[in-house]
Amino acid sequence: MDPELIKENAKKEISEAENLEKLNGVLKKYFGKEGELNSVLKSLLSMPPEERIRLGSQINEVKSFLRNQFDQKASELKKNLEERNGRKEKIDVSVPGKKPRVGTLHPLSRVKKRCEEIFQSMGFEVVEGPEMESEWYNFDALNIPHDHPARDLWDTFYLKNGLLLRTHTSPNQIRYMENHQPPLRIIVPGTVFRHEATDPSHEFQLIQLEGLMIDKKVSAANFKAIIEGFFKRFFNKNIKARLRPDFFPFVEPGFDVSISCVVCGGKGCSVCKKSGWIEVAGAGMVHPNVFKNAGLIPGDWQGWAFGFGIERLAMMKYKINDIRLFRSGDLRFLKQF
Ligand code: FA5
Numbered sequence: 001m002d003p004e005l006i007k008e009n010a011k012k013e014i015s016e017a018e019n020l021e022k023l024n025g026v027l028k029k030y031f032g033k034e035g036e037l038n039s040v041l042k043s044l045l046s047m048p049p050e051e052r053i054r055l056g057s058q059i060n061e062v063k064s065f066l067r068n069q070f071d072q073k074a075s076e077l078k079k080n081l082e083e084r085n086g087r088k089e090k091i092d093v094s095v096p097g098k099k100p101r102v103g104t105l106h107p108l109s110r111v112k113k114r115c116e117e118i119f120q121s122m123g124f125e126v127v128e129g130p131e132m133e134s135e136w137y138n139f140d141a142l143n144i145p146h147d148h149p150a151r152d153l154w155d156t157f158y159l160k161n162g163l164l165l166r167t168h169t170s171p172n173q174i175r176y177m178e179n180h181q182p183p184l185r186i187i188v189p190g191t192v193f194r195h196e197a198t199d200p201s202h203e204f205q206l207i208q209l210e211g212l213m214i215d216k217k218v219s220a221a222n223f224k225a226i227i228e229g230f231f232k233r234f235f236n237k238n239i240k241a242r243l244r245p246d247f248f249p250f251v252e253p254g255f256d257v258s259i260s261c262v263v264c265g266g267k268g269c270s271v272c273k274k275s276g277w278i279e280v281a282g283a284g285m286v287h288p289n290v291f292k293n294a295g296l297i298p299g300d301w302q303g304w305a306f307g308f309g310i311e312r313l314a315m316m317k318y319k320i321n322d323i324r325l326f327r328s329g330d331l332r333f334l335k336q337f
Helices: 005-018 020-031 036-046 049-085 107-121 171-179 220-235 288-293 310-318 323-327
Strands: 184-193 205-215 241-247 253-261 277-286 302-309
Touching: 005 020, 005 036, 005 049, 005 241, 020 036, 020 049, 036 049, 036 171, 107 184, 107 220, 107 310, 171 184, 171 205, 171 288, 205 220, 205 310, 220 241, 220 253, 220 302, 220 310, 241 277, 253 302, 277 310, 302 310, 310 323
Parallel strands: none
Antiparallel strands: 184 205, 205 302, 241 253, 253 277, 277 302
């Protein structure tokens, strides 16, 4: 058959195809194994060489022309189909949107931030110190010599480089006084580490907040007023503070600080074990040896220091009964904040 005739017929049939199925039929009819173009190609074998070349190139031209026609028609039909099926992009303004989840501050970060705000408003500067600490700053300079039993209470992780992971934020009392002349008021929030088993109220990693105030005349009464004021604002309740004698080698005298129970207000409940009080911090008047080790003359200055755990405050504030939840990574817990 004449290739030109095939071309005209196929062109007509392609343009008339109403759907992809019909177009496929046309494709098969002309391009299939037994299709018209192939049978013309087969007939070339019996032709003289010159005729074969001429007709062969004519067939090739027809083939590429028709291929184009098929492709164009196929994409036209597909587009129509998509439009009919509604698969083309459509904006349905009535569909509820996907709400992006906004992250929130970790409860410990929130509590730490709030503590900083309150102390800053009372004139305290926020200071930081290293988590990897020397024995000198963590123990010796704080009046805890090598053979002192208090070291057992603060067992920690000793590092291969001769340093250790600090067990409390108190080393920063020395670090700060070494470089700053009193009068001074600082707080030092930071992570500390202890070699101890965990339970609902103990972690081996926690955040402490250290406080230090040094001046010419600073008393325990002054400390009590500051710490009570802090807790009143932190819990937004009429909290009372209580100091009882306690021992820490770096203070003299030393106090155990309790606050009236945030749940029962001091009447006695299961949280405060019926005592009406909850222990929250260690504190005391700065020991003369600490002044000496920081390069200050003990008789020249007076001061107090305290340290409490941020986790324990967060537990009271948000009524959390297991300290281990904070670092569990459990989103069901974290999403509540
Ligand atoms: C100290 O670490 C002293 N450096 C505090 C201090 C500072 C005393 C300045 C005097 C002057 P203590 O080991 O008691 O003390 O810890 C202080 C607070 O950290 C505790 O009251 C508690 O709130 C918290 N804490 C201690 N160990 C843990 C633990 N394993 N898990 C959770 N909180 C803890």
